Amino acid sequence: MAELLSNQVLWTAVLASFIAQVLKLLIYYAVEREWQWERFVETGGMPSSHAATVSALATGVGITEGWGSAYFAIAAVLAFIVMYDATGIRRAAGMHAQLLNDLVEELQELRKQGPKPEPLKELLGHTYLEVAVGAIIGAMFAWISFLVV
Template sequence: MNLPLVTAFIAIFFTQLIKYPISFLFNKKGAEIDIVTSTGGMPSSHSAAVTSLITALIFEYGFSSPHVAIATIFGVIVMFDSMGVRRQSGEQGIVLDILAKKHLQELNQQVNQYNSTSEESYKENPVLNQYDIEDYEHMIIKKYLGHKPTEVIGGIMTGGIVAFVCRMIFN
């Protein structure tokens, strides 16, 4: 059995599953179940996966192994990326969401004015008909893309714990 690979996958699934109860306990607004299948949130499943992989490789090959070196470098890149580029993308997604909703509300106001002043109905105008705020909710921008440093640290700790538990179970 490839224990490092199995451990990394277990870390991903476990981390995704515990996001809901953690969000439920610490989020003032409550928790949404879709956090289990989305990216972002506490703890970082990306960080948990690479940390558990690195830890399992250390157990299997020793700290001085080239496998550990490769996994560590890629792990650092993944964690840095989740806090940097992906986090900024998520923040930009929130801004785009706000702007899009505002724009659609303005368009709906124009449509209502158009409908009240014109004999042509709203449904007969395909250009105006394509901008509907109810349809927007189906193409919602992902808001949880990246991680805060605390979420990455939580993922590191979770990944390490998962690797230790998997080692005890499978060895």
């Protein structure tokens, strides 16, 4: 258990995710002037906490194990897959959900009867900017974490 608790790479990645989620909440408040606490646990939005997490992980592994190590290669490939998925597949799924919600809304207006189904979650993926900012936050946090500690 002590080994797990002292794993700096792991905790750097976890804290990078936490910081990105807090920033997401603060950015939303700055733009909309209202607190939406559920933003803290939602996917999507600025910045990407997934990108921050895997970027901090890969950077931490690179710093501790070496940039030419197989461990860094594994972490870097994982990071690229996660970030690609966030801007591609999950973003497309969110756009599909938005379109389906619009269609359901139009059908409800035409029918004027029956219970309205719960809307699909639309904020699933990220723009390239949201992922880039998340990746920068993660890498910067990892460098700071390993330089300070």
